[in-house]
Amino acid sequence: xxxxxxxxxxxxxxxxxxxxxxxxxxxxxxxxxxxxxxxxxxxxxxxxxxxxxxxxxxxxxxxxxxxxxxxxxxxxxxxxxxxxxxxxxxxxxxxxxxxxxxxxxxxxxxxxxxxxxxxxxxxxxxxxxxxxxxxxxxxxxxxxxxxxxxxxxxxxxxxxxxxxxxxxxxxxxxxxxxxxxxxxxxxxxxxxxxxxxxxxxxxxxxxxxxxxxxxxxxxxxxxxxxxxxxxxxxxxxxxxxxxxxxxxxxxxxxxxxxxxxxxxxxxxxxxxxxxxxxxxxxxxxxxxxxxxxxxxxxxxxxxxxxxxxxxxxxxxxxxxxxxxxxxxxxxxxxxxxxxxxxxxxxxxxxxxxxxxxxxxxxxxxxxxxxxxxxxxxxxxxxxxxxxxxxxxxxxxxxxxxxxxxxxxxxxxxxxxxxxxxxxxxxxxxxxxxxx
Amino acid sequence: xxxxxxxxxxxxxxxxxxxxxxxxxxxxxxxxxxxxxxxxxxxxxxxxxxxxxxxxxxxxxxxxxxxxxxxxxxxxxxxxxxxxxxxxxxxxxxxxxxxxxxxxxxxxxxxxxxxxxxxxxxxxxxxxxxxxxxxxxxxxxxxxxxxxxxxxxxxxxxxxxxxxxxxxxxxxxxxxxxxxxxxxxxxxxxxxxxxxxxxxxxxxxxxxxxxxxxxxxxxxxxxxxxxxxxxxxxxxxxxxxxxxxxxxxxxxxxxxxxxxxxxxxxxxxxxxxxxxxxxxxxxxxxxxxxxxxxxxxxxxxxxxxxxxxxxxxxxxxxxxxxxxxxxxxxxxxxxxxxxxxxxxxxxxxxxxxxxxxxxxxxxxxxxxxxxxxxxxxxxxxxxxxxxxxxxxxxxxxxxxxxxxxxxxxxxxxxxxxxxxxxxxxxxxxxxxxxx
Numbered sequence: 117x118x119x120x121x122x123x124x125x126x127x128x129x130x131x132x133x134x135x136x137x138x139x140x141x142x143x144x145x146x147x148x149x150x151x152x153x154x155x156x157x158x159x160x161x162x163x164x165x166x167x168x169x170x171x172x173x174x175x176x177x178x179x180x181x182x183x184x185x186x187x188x189x190x191x192x193x194x195x196x197x198x199x200x201x202x203x204x205x206x207x208x209x210x211x212x213x214x215x216x217x218x219x220x221x222x223x224x225x226x227x228x229x230x231x232x233x234x235x236x237x238x239x240x241x242x243x244x245x246x247x248x249x250x251x252x253x254x255x256x257x258x259x260x261x262x263x264x265x266x267x268x269x270x271x272x273x274x275x276x277x278x279x280x281x282x283x284x285x286x287x288x289x290x291x292x293x294x295x296x297x298x299x300x301x302x303x304x305x306x307x308x309x310x311x312x313x314x315x316x317x318x319x320x321x322x323x324x325x326x327x328x329x330x331x332x333x334x335x336x337x338x339x340x341x342x343x344x345x346x347x348x349x350x351x352x353x354x355x356x357x358x359x360x361x362x363x364x365x366x367x368x369x370x371x372x373x374x375x376x377x378x379x380x381x382x383x384x385x386x387x388x389x390x391x392x393x394x395x396x397x398x399x400x401x402x403x404x405x406x407x408x409x410x411x412x413x414x415x416x417x418x419x420x421x422x423x424x425x426x427x428x429x430x431x432x433x434x435x436x437x438x439x440x441x442x443x444x445x446x447x448x449x450x451x452x453x454x455x456x457x458x459x460x461x462x463x464x465x466x467x468x469x470x471x472x473x474x475x476x477x478x479x480x481x482x483x484x485x486x487x488x489x490x491x492x493x494x495x496x497x498x499x500x501x502x503x504x505x506x507x508x509x510x511x512x513x514x515x516x517x518x519x520x521x522x523x524x525x526x527x528x529x530x531x532x533x534x535x536x537x538x539x540x541x542x543x544x545x546x547x548x549x550x551x
Numbered sequence: 552x553x554x555x556x557x558x559x560x561x562x563x564x565x566x567x568x569x570x571x572x573x574x575x576x577x578x579x580x581x582x583x584x585x586x587x588x589x590x591x592x593x594x595x596x597x598x599x600x601x602x603x604x605x606x607x608x609x610x611x612x613x614x615x616x617x618x619x620x621x622x623x624x625x626x627x628x629x630x631x632x633x634x635x636x637x638x639x640x641x642x643x644x645x646x647x648x649x650x651x652x653x654x655x656x657x658x659x660x661x662x663x664x665x666x667x668x669x670x671x672x673x674x675x676x677x678x679x680x681x682x683x684x685x686x687x688x689x690x691x692x693x694x695x696x697x698x699x700x701x702x703x704x705x706x707x708x709x710x711x712x713x714x715x716x717x718x719x720x721x722x723x724x725x726x727x728x729x730x731x732x733x734x735x736x737x738x739x740x741x742x743x744x745x746x747x748x749x750x751x752x753x754x755x756x757x758x759x760x761x762x763x764x765x766x767x768x769x770x771x772x773x774x775x776x777x778x779x780x781x782x783x784x785x786x787x788x789x790x791x792x793x794x795x796x797x798x799x800x801x802x803x804x805x806x807x808x809x810x811x812x813x814x815x816x817x818x819x820x821x822x823x824x825x826x827x828x829x830x831x832x833x834x835x836x837x838x839x840x841x842x843x844x845x846x847x848x849x850x851x852x853x854x855x856x857x858x859x860x861x862x863x864x865x866x867x868x869x870x871x872x873x874x875x876x877x878x879x880x881x882x883x884x885x886x887x888x889x890x891x892x893x894x895x896x897x898x899x900x901x902x903x904x905x906x907x908x909x910x911x912x913x914x915x916x917x918x919x920x921x922x923x924x925x926x927x928x929x930x931x932x933x934x935x936x937x938x939x940x941x942x943x944x945x946x947x948x949x950x951x952x953x954x955x956x957x958x959x960x961x962x963x964x965x966x967x968x969x970x971x972x973x974x975x976x977x978x979x980x981x982x983x984x985x986x
Contacts (some may be wrong), residue, residue, distance in 0.1 A: 224916035411557035467946035481659035482943035
């Protein structure tokens with residue numbers, strides 16, 4: 117882990133210290149994804165079978181998971197895991213319901229009623245990766261808010277295994293949260309199928325979920341096409357920034373850093389502390405714990421690019437964090453809650469020694485689909501609102517039109533939009549005639 | 552206006568009847584905008600001066616509006632217009648404050664506190680076009696929610712006139728709603744300047760506002776670049792769909808159709824009614840009123856592609872509207888409010904005879920920056936939430952970790968993420984040691 121003393125750096129060096137690895141959209145990747153999308157659009161299900169054979173190395177008898185496969189998955193799953201999936205779904209539901217947008221209504225003048233009503237996005241497509249391991253938790257994180265929002269058709273794609281079946285835990289989780297249809301598709305072809313529709317897969321209005329570089333590029337391409345689909349947010353590698361003070365438990369801090377580092381070799385891990393002693397202790401603990409991990413080799417690669425940053429105070433640590441805008445921010449300091457007011461940009465924050473990041477990945481109730489790669493400066497994590505449209509409604513009584521009609525007419529005239537003005541004055545004249 | 556009988560059409564013909572004019576991203580436009588962005592990134596303010604001279608035909612002495620120009624604008628503006636701008640800003644503020652997201656906090660288990668806190672996006676860039684006429688109302692619609700959200704730096708760009716000054720009403724509106732800095736820039740170069748920053752223009756995290764094809768393409772390009780800026784939503788030409796019954800006032804309906812048609816030759820105007828007689832009356836009224844309009848020639852071009860659609864009932868009219876997903880939906884029917892429940896996709900809805908669309912453009916209080924071109928299926932109009940991030944926060948007590956730790960550990964094990972599991976079990980073991 118690279119050790120950095122923040123206060124010895126100039127502005128350019130500070131930028132470099134917090135720089136993320138470049139995510140260039142390689143021309144090759146771009147063109148490859150364009151080809152896959154074109155193939156799915158022109159050949160539909162036939163293309164999906166062909167691409168699954170090539171990339172997932174499986175022969176798809178049926179593209180959609182049927183009742184028998186759902187039942188078999190449920191029967192084969194350990195009771196303890198089924199209970200954990202149900203428990204996690206319930207906690208996620210509690211928080212997401214509490215945070216769901218509410219309808220609003222207000223009179224902005226006498227006789228001028230203005231409201232906001234909420235409507236689900238009709239058809240949504242969820243992507244659940246199954247690269248190094250299947251991720252039932254992602255099915256929960258994407259499916260629960262879709263269910264609360266009331267989306268009419270919730271579609272989920274997850275890659276099949278070599279034997280043509282889907283992971284049992286992903287299937288069970290999908291059913292628990294009310295996903296309507298599951299397709300055994302992965303990669304850019306899954307995104308293309310949900311964005312444009314095929315014989316089997318319905319066309320979706322908005323696509324959600326994490327994925328590898330191919331999935332990410334495909335989401336970017338379909339979202340730039342007016343005939344494609346909207347997406348939840350742009351994506352990048354997962355990352356964590358931990359702020360710890362001298363009193364922090366070095367073993368806890370190291371465990372949190374490693375639980376981020378094990379995600380992949382491109383994961384970003386940063387520790388910021390005003391205590392040089394704590395930085396030393398954590399570095400040693402990381403080495404010790406990493407040696408024991410099954411995914412230790414992956415974690416080591418991520419750690420090679422990670423940073424230990426020494427600052428002169430906790431407020432300065434928060435400044436560094438805001439500048440980086442981490443996906444996950446862990447506050448392992450005394451009176452951790454006092455730092456919250458200063459947090460400006462982050463995806464999700466974990467407060468205090470007893471709140472490891474992994475509880476947020478599974479079952480604290482918050483969502484784990486979060487903005488990475490600095491996108492936390494302008495994007496939020498997935499929530500019920502991500503699955504809804506907020507439609508404004510206005511209704512004027514004759515008194516309401518008398519109240520705000522003149523203001524409208526004056527502004528329309530200033531903007532040289534005469535028909536806008538007349539739509540008001542014509543009605544005001546009709547009201548005059550009635551009296 | 553083209554007359555269509557909905558129930559004589561097959562599905563393909565129905566799609567065609569509601570098709571929007573193709574918005575192909577012409578290769579030429581794409582390349583032209585790429586060049587402008589590259590120029591602004593490499594040469595900064597010098598490029599801005601050069602491009603303003605070429606495209607806006609003005610010599611910019613200073614790029615930023617200074618105090619003297621603001622004061623002069625205010626002094627020159629008619630008192631009636633200033634009052635209208637203030638009145639509109641106040642009504643927009645009332646509704647947007649009422650609809651602003653609120654912090655949330657809930658316990659998802661004993662000792663597991665989960666919250667959502669709100670933070671403004673730090674620096675936002677607003678674009679106010681001034682093509683055929685300057686649009687002070689757009690400065691209000693973009694500036695009011697930015698102010699309510701508490702954005703630290705609100706930057707606004709609007710093209711200069713040939714004499715190098717900005718429109719007085721736009722400047723006055725910007726000041727009324729608390730915009731911090733105004734730059735005399737238009738087109739793709741304004742978007743590039745706000746996305747990447749120059750010597751004069753600060754780099755912004757998110758860009759908002761309508762614009763011509765160059766502005767739209769530039770927003771698309773900077774939002775696809777991780778080093779660029781987020782944007783409010785994709786854009787297309789403005790549009791309205793009116794549902795009217797036999798009792799509707801044909802003159803009112805025609806006036807509303809025309810107030811959309813006068814926006815530009817590519818505006819979309821659709822009237823849906825179960826009454827053939829009403830369709831006839833409105834067609835005649837449109838011709839009569841259009842002849843009197845200063846922008847009648849523009850409106851006529853838009854009307855040439857517009858449609859009068861006959862349906863067999865009001866519920867079918869709502870179905871047609873949902874399929875089209877209009878930016879503006881006007882309900883000029885008896886008991887108009889009864890139709891609202893069926894409305895699934897629209898940007899903003901105008902209920903009843905006394906609610907012309909133009910009140911929403913200026914001062915009912917709702918926002919006029921809305922999803923067009925079918926984007927209302929998955930996007931919402933601009934609101935306070937557009938200027939904020941929603942950050943989740945979780946804090947566990949030891950009891951909280953005991954409550955949800957085992958669920959986390961089970962799921963982490965199922966996903967083969969051992970470091971995630973250990974971050975929990977390590978802490979649970981420490982708790983055991985304490986007791």
